[in-house]
Structures are given as structure tokens and as C-alpha cells.
Amino acid sequence: MGKLSDQMKMDMELKNLSPRTIECYLARMKDFTVHFGRSPAELGDDEIRQYLYYLKKDKQASQSVINQSYSSLKFFYQRTLQRSWNPLRIPRSKNRRRLPEVLSLKEVEAVFAHTQNLKHRTILMTIYSGGLRISEAVHLKATDIDSSRMMIRVRGKGDKDRYTLLGKRTLEILRVYWKVYRPGEWLFYGRKPAEPISVSSIQRVFKKSLGKTGIRKAATVHTLRHSFATHLLQKGTDLFYIQRFLGHSTAATTSVYLHITGKDLSKVVNPIDLLEHTKVPMD
DSSP: OTHHHHHHHHHHHHTTOOHHHHHHHHHHHHHHHHHHTSOGGGOOHHHHHHHHHIIIIISOOOHHHHHHHHHHHHHIIIIISOOOOOTTTSOOOOOOOOOOOOOOHHHHHHHHHTOOSHHHHHHHHHHHHHTOOHHHHHTOOGGGEETTTTEEEEEOGGGOEEEEEOOHHHHHHHHHHHHHHOOOSSSSBOSSTTSBOOHHHHHHHHHHHHHHHTOOSOOOHHHHHHHHHHHHHHTTOOHHHHHHHHTOSSHHHHTHHHHHHTOOGGGOOOGGGGSOOOOOOOO
């Protein structure tokens, strides 16, 4: 893409998109360009439709890749080339709603117990304690731990800061971790103290610990986030607060956990049953 790629990158940086989103969008645009072997400036609605159909039917790409491709194409043509985008002609593929995998309290405890390395266990416990995304956990700083309020400051998705729960057990292990590792800028640093631990390192740690437990669920590090939300809901925490802890922009995203817990919907009282009883009219 050359200059167009540079222009798109500048447009995304001006919009303050996250580095990860910028990298992803540029990669998807590169795939699109390579597929047709032509400059995207020479392509239009027909080629976009063909490509999205190709991803879905021929390549059988994941829904995530299709969504990323759609968003990157829309951004490029609308923002960078300043062309109109017709959602009726180029519709976004509807997501198949799948319930996320969740670990029970005992299963979460088992994962921690089988994580023997102090740093690794501290990271996993912090992720679960605050319902963090893995990318949020690796970018935590020591100053983000507010022990007086028992909160964690999170630099979330889309540069949106929020506060979430800390937990007494998490604070205890963080204090032990601090004494042993003495972190600098990054709370969880990698091989080089000046750099945060990598996402792939945490993923490998979790996978190894999960394997030792014998748990057969298709769990990932992100499952700890889902489990955090589900366990809060099961204990009666209001969905509004869970939404804030997770950093969801809408309650609709958080409401998926209602389906996981099956939270006593049978006990919800219909408001009509709160009205005074009146005699049923007879014809």
C-alpha cells in the first residue's frame, strides 16, 4: 500500500486508536491488497463484497478475522479515502452468539495452586481478581495498585481508564511479589526490566497450569475474566457494577453472563402480580 498505508496509520493515530488495533487494521488491509494484487484505491464495493464473501466461504476465516477485515476496510475507505460506505450493500456479518467458557471457583483455585512460580501466580491472580484483559494486565504499573481503596487502575480498551476490584488475597501476594522482584516501571516486567512481560508468556503459563489440573474445558487466560464476572453475578453483584469493572461500554455486552449463570429468572416477580387483586369480569 505504500503511502496509503502511511496515511491510514496517521488517520488511526489521530483518532487515538490503540497500537494493537492499528497493527491489526494494517495487517488486514495488507491481506486485502495482496488478494487482488492491486492498489485498494483502484478497488470498490464489488471487490469489498467479493473479499468478505471469500473470507467467509472459501477461507472459512473466524468471525473475529471477518469483523476485523470489515472494520479496517470501512475505516480505510471512509476515513483515509473519504469515500461513502453503504452498509446496505456491504453489510456487517452478524456474530454468532456463543457463551464463553467459565471455570468454577474450585477450578480457578486449582489453576493457581498448579502455578508454582511466584510472578506467574501473581499475574494470574491479578487478572482474575480484577477481571482484566491480558493486554491490560501486562501494562499495569505499580502505581496502578491502590491498596487504600482496594482498587486497580486499568488502562483499558480504547484508552478508557477505569477502576476495578483488587481483593485481599491478591494484595497479599502482590506484596510478597514486590519484596522479591522489586519491579520498576512495569509491575510485571519481562526478560528486560524496562519492558513488560509478553502476552504469549502469560498464555503459555496458563496453558501449562491448566494442563496440570486435568481440567478438560477449552479455557484460556481470558476465561479468568469471564469467570470473575460470572462469580460476581452468582454472588448477587449488580450487573451495572460488573459492567463498570469489566469496562464494557454497554450493558448488552455484560448481559451474556446472565445466560451463563441462569440467574434465578424464575424468581423474578411480574409487576402485574404486585397490583391489587380485582375480580375477574364475567361475560
